[in-house]
Amino acid sequence: MAAGIALRMRARSEQATAATTESPLTRWLLIGTALGFLAVFLFLPLVLVFVYAFGQGISAYLAAFAEPDARTAIRLTLITAAIAVPVNTAFGVAAAWAIAKFEFKGKNLLITLVDLPFAVSPVIAGLIFVLLFGARGWFGPWLHAHDIRIIFATPGIVLATLFVTFPFVARELIPLMQAQGTEEEQSALTLGATGWQTFWRVTLPNIKWGLIYGVILCNARAMGEFGAVSVVSGHIRGQTNTMPLHIEILYNDYQFAAAFAVASLLAFLAVITLVVKSFVEWKSARTHAAVERESQGGGSS
Amino acid sequence: MSIEVQNISKTFGTFKALSSVSLNVPTGQLVALLGPSGSGKTTLLRIIAGLEQADEGSGSIYFHDEDVATQPVRRRQVGFVFQHYALFRHMSVFENVAFGLRVRPRRARPTKRDIRDRVHRLLALVQLDGMAGRYPSQLSGGQRQRVALARALAVEPKVLLLDEPFGALDAKVRKELRAWLRRLHDELHVTSVFVTHDQDEALEVADRIVVMNEGRIEQIGTPDEVFHHPQTEFVMKFLGEVNAFHCRVDSGRVQFDALELPFPQERQQIEGDARVFIRPYDVTIDTKTNGLPSVTAEVIRIHSAGPVVRLELRTATGQALAAELSQERFGTMNLQVGSNVYVRPRHIRVFTSA
Numbered sequence: 001m002a003a004g005i006a007l008r009m010r011a012r013s014e015q016a017t018a019a020t021t022e023s024p025l026t027r028w029l030l031i032g033t034a035l036g037f038l039a040v041f042l043f044l045p046l047v048l049v050f051v052y053a054f055g056q057g058i059s060a061y062l063a064a065f066a067e068p069d070a071r072t073a074i075r076l077t078l079i080t081a082a083i084a085v086p087v088n089t090a091f092g093v094a095a096a097w098a099i100a101k102f103e104f105k106g107k108n109l110l111i112t113l114v115d116l117p118f119a120v121s122p123v124i125a126g127l128i129f130v131l132l133f134g135a136r137g138w139f140g141p142w143l144h145a146h147d148i149r150i151i152f153a154t155p156g157i158v159l160a161t162l163f164v165t166f167p168f169v170a171r172e173l174i175p176l177m178q179a180q181g182t183e184e185e186q187s188a189l190t191l192g193a194t195g196w197q198t199f200w201r202v203t204l205p206n207i208k209w210g211l212i213y214g215v216i217l218c219n220a221r222a223m224g225e226f227g228a229v230s231v232v233s234g235h236i237r238g239q240t241n242t243m244p245l246h247i248e249i250l251y252n253d254y255q256f257a258a259a260f261a262v263a264s265l266l267a268f269l270a271v272i273t274l275v276v277k278s279f280v281e282w283k284s285a286r287t288h289a290a291v292e293r294e295s296q297g298g299g300s301s
Numbered sequence: 302m303s304i305e306v307q308n309i310s311k312t313f314g315t316f317k318a319l320s321s322v323s324l325n326v327p328t329g330q331l332v333a334l335l336g337p338s339g340s341g342k343t344t345l346l347r348i349i350a351g352l353e354q355a356d357e358g359s360g361s362i363y364f365h366d367e368d369v370a371t372q373p374v375r376r377r378q379v380g381f382v383f384q385h386y387a388l389f390r391h392m393s394v395f396e397n398v399a400f401g402l403r404v405r406p407r408r409a410r411p412t413k414r415d416i417r418d419r420v421h422r423l424l425a426l427v428q429l430d431g432m433a434g435r436y437p438s439q440l441s442g443g444q445r446q447r448v449a450l451a452r453a454l455a456v457e458p459k460v461l462l463l464d465e466p467f468g469a470l471d472a473k474v475r476k477e478l479r480a481w482l483r484r485l486h487d488e489l490h491v492t493s494v495f496v497t498h499d500q501d502e503a504l505e506v507a508d509r510i511v512v513m514n515e516g517r518i519e520q521i522g523t524p525d526e527v528f529h530h531p532q533t534e535f536v537m538k539f540l541g542e543v544n545a546f547h548c549r550v551d552s553g554r555v556q557f558d559a560l561e562l563p564f565p566q567e568r569q570q571i572e573g574d575a576r577v578f579i580r581p582y583d584v585t586i587d588t589k590t591n592g593l594p595s596v597t598a599e600v601i602r603i604h605s606a607g608p609v610v611r612l613e614l615r616t617a618t619g620q621a622l623a624a625e626l627s628q629e630r631f632g633t634m635n636l637q638v639g640s641n642v643y644v645r646p647r648h649i650r651v652f653t654s655a
Contacts, residue, residue: 189352
């Protein structure tokens with residue numbers, strides 16, 4: 001619904017008349033300020049990352065990735081994302097489904113809980129897991145007795161990432177699914193479809209673009225998360241460092257070229273994510289516009 | 302396939318949507334559930350479909366002789382048409398209609414060729430032959446509703462249930478489609494129930510009308526019965542405009558305003574305070590008295606644009622009264638605002654105050 005309103009507003013603003021537009025000078029001033037701000041605070045840092053990364057030549061750049069610690073960090077980041085993203089996609093769809101399509105007690109509490117990771121500082125998110133699974137935490141003695149390592153090991157990093165990235169998919173889907181309602185699912189059921197068939201053939205195709213958008217944002221955060229992961233990782237080189245942690249260590253060791261080389265890889269992933277994201281946005285805006293037309297349609301036959 | 306509803310109740314929180322409703326729909330009939338919003342008509346339809354569960358311990362629902370109350374929606378084999386069509390927006394018209402056949406378990410699923418033939422037959426039936434490749438967003442409201450109907454019919458339902466099927470369409474399309482639905486029903490003879498709040502729609506299309514109010518059935522009957530012989534004040538008021546007056550019934554005589562008339566209904570006995578109802582077209586207007594019992598009234602307003610002329614009157618005792626008369630009669634009478642006339646009700650109905 002929010003997307004629909006946004007689209008309608010955009011359509012309206014395109015029809016702005018002379019009476020409602022600002023003078024050219026004001027317009028250019030505003031646009032110039034916005035673009036200038038973006039250039040200084042967003043674009044320039046991104047460019048600088050690449051400039052510094054290649055500052056000592058291409059061989060130094062490549063050498064940064066040849067290092068075993070760097071490879072481990074990249075692998076750990078990819079593993080973490082490979083676990084966190086699918087798990088949170090499944091949980092996100094389930095949570096959005098429950099919230100949007102059913103009425104039950106405690107629904108508002110669930111909506112609030114979904115938002116909790118956004119409200120809590122990532123550092124605190126990390127500390128929660130240390131308090132739970134750390135050596136002196138609640139489950140610490142039991143875990144130690146059974147020789148299971150969670151904190152300062154991969155499971156802890158995955159858990160912290162799961163926590164931090166939980167809201168992305170659910171937050172994206174809840175308004176979308178609420179706007180779509182449950183009538184299509186109900187008609188699928190009256191036509192003899194099972195719940196499973198209804199989900200795969202009716203619900204999922206309808207939320208496809210919103211879901212992909214949520215997954216992209218979730219993935220971007222899963223790869224880039226620093227705070228929460230930093231608390232639970234223990235910074236063991238070659239073992240528990242993800243890419244963001246590895247970059248920080250290199251930077252603190254004055255290995256600027258290597259730090260920026262790894263950073264450039266992370267930035268590159270982010271840029272790709274943004275490109276995919278804008279494609280998906282464009283695609284889902286078109287779908288939304290079609291839905292909009294449909295809901296405003298009716299009329300003559 | 303007949304439908305038998307026995308003592309169904311439904312409560313939402315503290316709101317009683319249905320209180321012990323019983324209803325029988327004979328095989329092959331087209332029945333309208335008519336009532337204002339909040340009367341429970343849609344809830345009853347959804348309970349018949351299985352989209353809503355009746356309260357624990359309330360009665361049961363039978364299709365023919367089979368108790369279906371515990372069956373899930375998808376086993377009841379009902380065709381359900383939603384007010385807002387609920388077409389699958391990401392599927393073409395063809396895929397929408399074919400959906401119910403394609404989701405069947407493999408044993409029961411027709412071959413691809415059979416599905417294609419059946420979908421095209423249905424699209425021809427709803428007059429959308431050339432539209433198979435279109436998407437719902439490319440269709441008008443009337444076309445979408447016909448796709449929804451074809452989709453519901455594709456699974457060869459035992460009963461067809463329609464929830465305000467024409468409610469979201471504009472007036473002209475609505476009239477066309479309801480005449481078309483009647484013809485379609487005469488062709489297919491599927492037992493059908495449709496919900497509407499539009500009395501014209503119910504009177505024109507249905508074999509029988511179930512008038513509902515506040516979770517109860519007020520009256521069940523043919524369109525003629527409910528229109529000409531309403532059993533309750535609510536039915537009287539809901540099916541068309543009506544003038545209402547307080548009256549006294551005393552040993553078979555009805556006294557109201559300055560009139561006394563014989564008690565109108567057979568098989569009903571009322572004594573004491575009650576209310577009398579007169580339809581505007583059941584009022585005779587004369588400029589001279591002719592000896593029959595009548596009251597005098599003043600013309601307050603005249604609406605003469607339309608097939609009939611409507612008058613707003615005020616009786617000598619100060620009560621407002623609406624009357625209708627034909628254009629011809631109005632032409633012979635030379636009425637003006639402020640004219641005095643003699644008013645005589647031709648038909649009245651009396652109910653105790655609800």
